[in-house]
Amino acid sequence: MSAPDREAYAARQAQLLDALLRGACAPDGFDAERAEAAGRSLRRKRAGAVARAWPALALDLGPEFDARFDAFARAVDAPASGDPRADGLAFARTLGRDPRRGDDARAELLLGRAALRRGGLFVGAAWLRRPRRRLLVVARLPWLGVVHRSVPRGRLWA
């Protein structure tokens, strides 16, 4: 048998990948309905992993989570590491700032950004509302790792 054509093989696999991950048309000969179902199932699996890694964000988005994540997943591949925390952070960035976002989701996002910052320093802050308005400051520092303090608004300017 002649040597297999790895390039052609790669191209066919890439086509299938597009169909499954992005919801593109299934390549010739594939059962289109099955490919669509398989793609949905894979995106749902990915969404589930992200929801488990970012529980407050998922809870905050509520019933919107599924549709918004699906739209994100069709446009953006999962990170090479496969890490659902990194995947969720990329997803959260596409949501932008939303004044309706709850305290838990804000805190989760800030802590997640600090934890996932590669090898570098991180300082960030977010306003939380309950039980009273306060500023959550999160930092990632050499030796200490991720540390956080919450400062009530009244004391912030004192």
Place this chain on the structure above:
Amino acid sequence: MTMPTTPVTWRLGQGAAWRPQLDGALARADGLGFIEVIAEAIGERELPAGVAAALARGLRVVPHGVSLSLGGAERPDPGRLAHLAAVARRVDAPLVSEHIAFVRADGRESGHLLPVPRTREALEILSENVAIAREALPVPLALEHVAALVQWPDAEMDEATFVSELIERTGALLLLDLSNLYANAHNHGYDALESLVRFPLDRIAYVHVGGGRFQDGVYHDTHTDPVLPGVLHLVEELFALTDAPGVLLERDGDFPPEAELAAELRAIADAARRGSEHRVRA
């Protein structure tokens, strides 16, 4: 690159896939002989405390790779192979396992185990990739067939034949996943038992069992649901045919209360024991 056929020298007994969320439950589970760890989730030096504790208790640890993409067009990456080898050495593994699947193409990661076309050409590429992997690994390699909702249109053989050919050509071992077999048989309309007997059962390194659910007539291999009776039945049928060296439960999410997990492990062990009794009597 021909490599010798690996003999199976281990008895693993009952196993469970180790996940951080199951740490406590697995530490207290009765009768476990081995655990499986996702190789990519484990560092080469520092082991998760639960995995180190399992080793100290005398359990065997099998690294399970998910990113080699042995069914991909590219040759397996030396860095990923080196990591799998290092984890195998670190846990003194009797063997490692990977999938008959591709996970990336054209530099894009799918994040999933996708099926390969069941063609002679794919067999050639897989065999070469498996040989490269075996060269780089300090221990035997077992290959797992995956559950796939979608199938390539140009299949030249069925799954049992394809897997048998691959195992025969490469000298690797079989990681038989009964849930994947159940899923593919149901979703693609063939008989699971008829297919099972044509897998290379004498080459089984160990067996996977996982939970799933039916949705719109399609069986989804979720690993987040209980193991269905139909899959337990396959465990029994398998052990009636052969004394497989180990059988392992995979649970990846929606983790059940500890008692429920223990009951599921017991149900799997019971099915294996019932099968073995049939075999011995026959």
